[in-house]
Amino acid sequence: MQAQINEQTVVNASRQFWEQMLSMSVEALPATQQGALAAGHMLGSVALSGVWKGRIEVRMAIGLAYEATAAMMMQAVDSVAEADALDATKEIANMIAGVIKSSLPRPCTMTVPESGVEAEPLRRGSMSEDCLDVSFRHASGEFLVRVLEQECVAGLTVRE
Numbered sequence: 001m002q003a004q005i006n007e008q009t010v011v012n013a014s015r016q017f018w019e020q021m022l023s024m025s026v027e028a029l030p031a032t033q034q035g036a037l038a039a040g041h042m043l044g045s046v047a048l049s050g051v052w053k054g055r056i057e058v059r060m061a062i063g064l065a066y067e068a069t070a071a072m073m074m075q076a077v078d079s080v081a082e083a084d085a086l087d088a089t090k091e092i093a094n095m096i097a098g099v100i101k102s103s104l105p106r107p108c109t110m111t112v113p114e115s116g117v118e119a120e121p122l123r124r125g126s127m128s129e130d131c132l133d134v135s136f137r138h139a140s141g142e143f144l145v146r147v148l149e150q151e152c153v154a155g156l157t158v159r160e
Helices: 007-022 062-073 082-101
Strands: 042-050 052-060 108-110 114-117 131-138 141-152
Touching: 007 062, 007 082, 007 131, 007 141, 042 082, 052 062, 052 082, 062 082, 062 141, 082 108, 082 114
Parallel strands: none
Antiparallel strands: 042 052, 042 108, 042 114, 052 141, 131 141
16 A cells, blocks of 8 residues: 555544544454454445545444444434434444545545445455555444555555
């Protein structure tokens, strides 16, 4: 990955959202620990373009997606509908991607977030040098933030 995004950038962005916006604690899993998300997990994503082009995804276990939605809406978990969870997933992806975007070279623009329910399970793992996966754990389930770099015109290097 050529942009100045590393695991700590993703950890900081994620914790900032979960702790400050939802008052929920999350634990980053060590890079050596493999995480997995079952089929039916929620996916929120945004595309970025400019000097850095790529995509940022937030994938959550269904239980965590519903609990986060309930916290955002200040309601009981059993009153959350799937449409609400999909909207919340978009907002979570948007907020985390916005913080990560601040580490990218300018100019950089973000698309409107998208969300959906993923039919296939996801196994965490390094897909390529242009992909950064960071997994987190919460009592209600795991989530993963994936940064997929398509191009970095500036030729920057990853911060160690």
